[in-house]
Amino acid sequence: xxxxxxxxxxxxxxxxxxxxxxxxxxxxxxxxxxxxxxxxxxxxxxxxxxxxxxxxxxxxxxxxxxxxxxxxxxxxxxxxxxxxxxxxxxxxxxxxxxxxxxxxxxxxxxxxxxxxxxxxxxxxxxxxxxxxxxxxxxxxxxxxxxxxxxxxxxxxxxxxxxxxxxxxxxxxxxxxxxxxxxxxxxxxxxxxxxxxxxxxxxxxxxxxxxxxxxxxxxxxxxxxxxxxxxxxxxxxxxxxxxxxxxxxxxxxxxxxxxxxxxxxxxxxxxxxxxxxxxxxxxxxxxxxxxxxxxxxxxxxxxxxxxxxxxxxxxxxxxxxxxxxxxxxxxxxxxxxxxxxxxxxxxxxxxxxxxxxxxxxxxxxxxxxxxxxxxxxxxxxxxxxxxxxxxxxxxxxxxxxxxxxxxxxxxxxxxxxxxxxxxxxxxxxxxxxxxxxxxxxxxxxxxxxxxxxxxxxxxxxxxxxxxxxxxxxxxxxxxxxxxxxxxxxxxxxxxxxxxxxxxxxxxxxxxxxxxxxxxxxxxxxxxxxxxxxxxxxxxxxxxxxxxxxxxxxxxxxxxxxxxxxxxxxxxxxxxx
Numbered sequence: 089x090x091x092x093x094x095x096x097x098x099x100x101x102x103x104x105x106x107x108x109x110x111x112x113x114x115x116x117x118x119x120x121x122x123x124x125x126x127x128x129x130x131x132x133x134x135x136x137x138x139x140x141x142x143x144x145x146x147x148x149x150x151x152x153x154x155x156x157x158x159x160x161x162x163x164x165x166x167x168x169x170x171x172x173x174x175x176x177x178x179x180x181x182x183x184x185x186x187x188x189x190x191x192x193x194x195x196x197x198x199x200x201x202x203x204x205x206x207x208x209x210x211x212x213x214x215x216x217x218x219x220x221x222x223x224x225x226x227x228x229x230x231x232x233x234x235x236x237x238x239x240x241x242x243x244x245x246x247x248x249x250x251x252x253x254x255x256x257x258x259x260x261x262x263x264x265x266x267x268x269x270x271x272x273x274x275x276x277x278x279x280x281x282x283x284x285x286x287x288x289x290x291x292x293x294x295x296x297x298x299x300x301x302x303x304x305x306x307x308x309x310x311x312x313x314x315x316x317x318x319x320x321x322x323x324x325x326x327x328x329x330x331x332x333x334x335x336x337x338x339x340x341x342x343x344x345x346x347x348x349x350x351x352x353x354x355x356x357x358x359x360x361x362x363x364x365x366x367x368x369x370x371x372x373x374x375x376x377x378x379x380x381x382x383x384x385x386x387x388x389x390x391x392x393x394x395x396x397x398x399x400x401x402x403x404x405x406x407x408x409x410x411x412x413x414x415x416x417x418x419x420x421x422x423x424x425x426x427x428x429x430x431x432x433x434x435x436x437x438x439x440x441x442x443x444x445x446x447x448x449x450x451x452x453x454x455x456x457x458x459x460x461x462x463x464x465x466x467x468x469x470x471x472x473x474x475x476x477x478x479x480x481x482x483x484x485x486x487x488x489x490x491x492x493x494x495x496x497x498x499x500x501x502x503x504x505x506x507x508x509x510x511x512x513x514x515x516x517x518x519x520x521x522x523x524x525x526x527x528x529x530x531x532x533x534x535x536x537x538x539x540x541x542x543x544x545x546x547x548x549x550x551x552x553x554x555x556x557x558x559x560x561x562x563x564x565x566x567x568x569x570x571x572x573x574x575x576x577x578x579x580x581x582x583x584x585x586x587x588x589x590x591x592x593x594x595x596x597x598x599x600x601x602x603x604x605x606x607x608x609x610x611x612x613x614x615x616x617x618x619x620x621x622x623x624x625x626x627x628x629x630x631x632x633x634x635x636x637x638x639x640x641x642x643x644x645x646x647x648x649x650x651x652x653x654x655x656x657x658x659x660x661x662x663x
Contacts, residue, residue: 097478098440102397103148106364109395114361118155121146121364122394123223124353126163127190127208129172132417133447134368134402136215140436141366141399143221150222150487158223159360160216164205165228165346167311168193187310191229205229215420219429220486228346235343240355240389242339244300244347246320247388248291251351252298254383255290258375290380291348301325303345307333311345351388354381358391365394366441369401399441406450407550423447426546428538429491431460434483438476449550457500464497494539498524502592503536503543505641508557509649512544520649524592557640559650560658564633568660578602578626579633583661586652595644602626634658 110119121142125131139160146158168190171182177196185193185204193204201207216223231237244251291300299315303325312330318339319325325342328334347355356362371378382393407418423432426449435456439445448456466472467480485491498521510516514533521536522529533540547556571579581602589598601611603622615623628638631646634655640646647655 097475099144099148099437099482100478102145102364103152105395106145107149107152107154110363113363113392117361118157119146119149119363120157120159120361122159122161122357122360122362123365124161124163125209125212126166127205127212128166128169129175129208130417130419131208131212132419133404133423136420137399137402137436137441138366138368139216139221139223140219140433141397141441142364143223144437144482145364147222147482147486158221159226159362160223161226161228161356162205162209163228164190164209165232166190166349168204187308187312189229189304189309191227192304192309211419211421215424218424219420219433220488220491222486222488232346233343237347237355237359238340238343240359241301241347242323244351244355244388245318245323245339248298248300251300251384251388252292254387255292255298255350255380257383258380259290259292290350300348300351301339301345302348303327303337303342305329305331305333306335306344307331313345350377350380351384353377354385354391354393355389357381357385357394358389361391362394364396366396366399368399371398397441400444403444403446405446405448405452418447418449422449426453426542426550427456428494428542430483430493431456433491434460434479437482438479449546453546454501454504461497461499492538494536496530496535497539498536500539500543501642502645503540504547505557505645506649507540507544507547508551508641509559509646512548516649519651520645523590523648526591557635557646559635559654560633563658563660564636567633571660574606575629578606578629579659579661581605582630583656583659586647586655590648590652592644592648595647599627599630599643599647630659633660 106119106121110117123139123142125135125138142158146156149156166189168185168188170186171178171180175196177198182193190205191203195201195203195207199207201210213225291302292298294314294316296316296318299318301315302311303313303315304311305313305327308329308331310329310331313327314329315325315327316334317324317326323338323340324336325339326334326336346352357365367378370376373379378393385391385393404418407422420432432447435445435447446452463472463476463480467477472480484493502524503521506517506520510520517540518530518533521533524530530536582598585598585602586595589595597611600615600623603619603626604611604613604615607619607622609619613619627643630643631638631640634640634646634650641649650658
């Protein structure tokens with residue numbers, strides 16, 4: 089996969105462009121790609137695209153043997169803007185912290201972390217580790233409070249009139265419409281504030297003129313401050329705060345404040361030498377941070393705007409409301425509870441950044457896994473298309489090696505059905521799975537983990553209780569008495585064939601063959617429309633007698649799960 093790009097592989101194309109651009113800008117130096125994440129609340133699956141897009145490109149560059157750094161800038165010195173809904177351990181009292189840096193806001197009640205930002209960073213960091221994302225984290229709180237950007241801040245203040253003139257060109261333009269962030273089924277999760285606060289003020293509004301720097305108040309700790317004067321020679325800065333406090337400080341020594349976002353972002357592009365950084369839809373319109381930053385980075389900071397695509401929405405289908413916790417939007421940890429890291433990586437790798445896609449929390453996850461397993465087989469047989477091979481390789485591992493995988497990846501839908509029926513009982517699960525392929529029995533559940541764990545988590549968190557499968561404790565005597573001759577004959581054919589067909593493939597053949605044999609056809613006969621009707625009726629009868637509904641898990645899996653003796657009993661054929 090290393091080397092020249094293919095026509096259909098977006099990652100290779102971007103890698104080609106980024107390597108060439110990096111050589112033009114900084115010959116011989118490591119390529120720098122970047123992501124920005126604001127830990128202002130749960131960092132959701134839309135925000136993950138902010139990381140996965142540059143990660144995949146950086147990883148391709150790394151595979152080619154070229155030094156590359158993926159910076160993840162934690163915008164934890166941003167102001168706390170609002171109290172997010174639905175976060176466990178958080179109530180309206182957190183509103184008193186609005187205006188403070190995220191690292192100065194208390195963590196949700198019961199959290200082991202020292203502050204708000206660290207609480208939400210930890211959740212995302214754990215997911216990124218599981219996904220195999222290699223990166224260099226940068227805390228903006230640490231950078232600003234250590235005085236790292238002091239020269240850049242003083243430089244921006246000296247050139248505040250030039251910055252103001254650039255920003256003035258955009259202030260009259262209508263702000264882009266805010267995208268809806270509905271945390272419900274089929275929600276679209278834009279990477280909202282993916283690289284800082286897009287709608288933060290730009291430093292204008294002071295009667296004393298324009299200042300691109302915002303102090304945090306020494307008394308209340310908030311950014312409800314207004315710079316009232318600044319002296320370029322002495323760096324003496326005076327501010328007042330809405331709380332009534334005011335002070336005069338030397339900006340050459342003062343570290344409790346930051347550049348306003350539309351200046352901060354381009355400053356960092358120049359400071360870090362970022363060559364590639366994608367931006368979300370909120371940053372793509374005239375007057376948005378990415379566009380304005382491109383006008384500021386060169387004239388003011390002597391740098392260049394990164395190249396990088398605008399990335400589209402990530403949608404969510406069918407997430408059970410009971411599990412869309414921690415802020416009402418699904419986060420990467422939620423997805424990783426029900427799918428292996430390879431599958432989540434694949435979703436981001438196989439679509440170009442400007443293509444939206446959905447992450448399935450509903451029954452679609454079974455089809456997604458079927459697609460993945462089919463692709464795995466094609467790759468193994470050497471018959472997959474080049475772009476599919478590339479996406480598969482990027483999902484299955486990184487330049488550092490393959491991600492841990494399930495040794496024996498049984499179909500997800502089968503594992504989910506078994507988990508549904510057994511409710512996680514390990515001995516019963518092992519018995520059923522061992523009987524799927526009698527000539528190659530399963531020795532231990534570890535062979536099918538972690539996929540089994542993900543399927544069990546999906547059943548327990550995403551399938552409502554009323555849709556769970558409960559096998560009858562006793563035969564339905566009333567229904568058995570009411571059987572007609574055809575139904576009784578069909579059940580006898582099935583029961584008589586259980587012993588010789590007791591495997592997943594065997595039972596699949598058997599349940600489809602019974603209506604054929606009853607119709608006087610060969611068991612291998614191709615189904616006619618009439619035969620399909622008869623098969624559906626037979627299947628509905630079996631479900632009714634086994635689980636009291638007319639649908640359920642795939643019948644072969646269900647029969648294996650129930651066990652031969654109990655199937656015979658429930659179908660009225662004795663013990």
